[in-house]
Amino acid sequence: MKQNIETWIIRILFLSFFIPIHFQTILFLLFGSYIIIKAVISKVGLSSKEIIVALILGGSYLFYLAYIPLTDSHDRSILYSLLERKAGIFLLPFFIPLFLKMSSIHFKDKLKWFVYGNVLFGLVVNCIVFLQQFYKPSIDVFNHVNYRILFESVGGIHPTYFGLYTCFSLSILLFEPNFNLKSIGFISLVTVLTLLLLLISPKISLLIFAGTILYFILFILKKSKKVKLSIIGILILCFSISVMILPFLQQRLLELKSGLSSDQTSALENSVRFRQLILQIDLNLLKENWLFGIGPVQLQHQLDMAYAHAATISHIKINSYNTHNEYLNQWISFGLLGFIYFIFVFGFQLKQALQLKSNLYFFLLLNIMMTCLTENILSRQHGILFVAFFTALFYYSKTESQKVHSNIQIQ
Secondary structure, X not given: OHHHHHHHHHHHHHHHHHOOHHHHHHHHHHHHHHHHHHHHHHOOOOOHHHHHHHHHHOOHHHHHHHOOOOOOHHHHHHHHHHHHHOHHHHHHHHHHHHHHHHOOOXXXXXXXHHHHHHHHHHHHHHHHHHHHHHHOOOOXXXXXXXXXXXXXXXXXXXXXXXXHHHHHHHHHXXXXXXXXXXXXHHHHHHHXXXXXXXXXXXXXXXXXXXXXXXXXXXXXXXXXHHHHHHHHHHHHHHHXXXXXXXXXXXXXXXXXXXXXXXXXXXXXXXXXXXXXXXXXHHHHHXXXXXXXXXXXXXXXXXXXXXXXXXXXXXXXXXXXXXXOOHHHHHHHHHHXXXXXXXXXXXXXXXXXXXXXXXXXXXXXXXXXXHHOOOOOOOOOHHHHHHHHHHHHHHHOOOOOOOOXXXXXXXX
């Protein structure tokens, strides 16, 4: 009975990433309450080593706490809001080891529920979007920009975060030996997830996806070199066909080409060029505040003023944005020390992934690290809970190191 309850807890938490964020937050609050109550009743605590590790994993939250006395009193309500939203960064690294200590379940066996949730969510949202546009169109031009807007409006998940989740789901399928790689179910799941990713086309996620697939084929798949090269050739052919038949993917690639060329395309009409504008504004702020930083609240104030200035000069309405880069966000907010610490936490976890010889843990971290290049991944609950929950879960995993290449049998 006890194992049944814990099994369903972990399944529900995996599925919670694909339900409205308010409900997911409530589920995680209940999860934390359950752990605290059970730990008190069972008289289970954390070792000094586990406490130190938890403080390291959640240490970036302490930088926000440290800025309370450094923030103007009239701005502290904004900082308190940030602290409330980011609480999971600090708390989950304490809750996860307690849960694993008091539980006899192997969470990796349940990761398929995350995959199933990802596939179901993607299919349902896309069906609603396309049916809505077919029967009751709300927009005149159904291009990739409007598709992504409708996707987020219907599903409540920003396309970049959906790309993050989908790449993780594909990594689970490829690197977890619980799946039969020759089964119809496995092939179907990989195909659907790939199609969902190509439709939404977050550029950084497509790069992660390509790297993950190449690594799997070259280093994990038990086939001859000739067969591996043939598979890569087939995949390139399939991608080329996808570009021709999927207009949204084609539009994204044309946008990328235009953004990287010398064509005088307006930044507002091209996301690549607009990203360049965002980066330039970020770097201007970094140049002035690279050593000590200016704090998370003041950072957004400065960004607001920079975009207002850009709008005044260009005579074009430009909305304000965040840094769209978690590394720069940490650096400008907390100075060089905050940036070094943020990098250190990734290095700390990469070392653990290599020691555990876990390809899945390694690619989870790679997925997060690369997404941080184009997104403030710790600014939304979708990113905060994903990063804090899964990185702690894998770090504290006491399961035997998995040598995936020796477990996968493909004739």
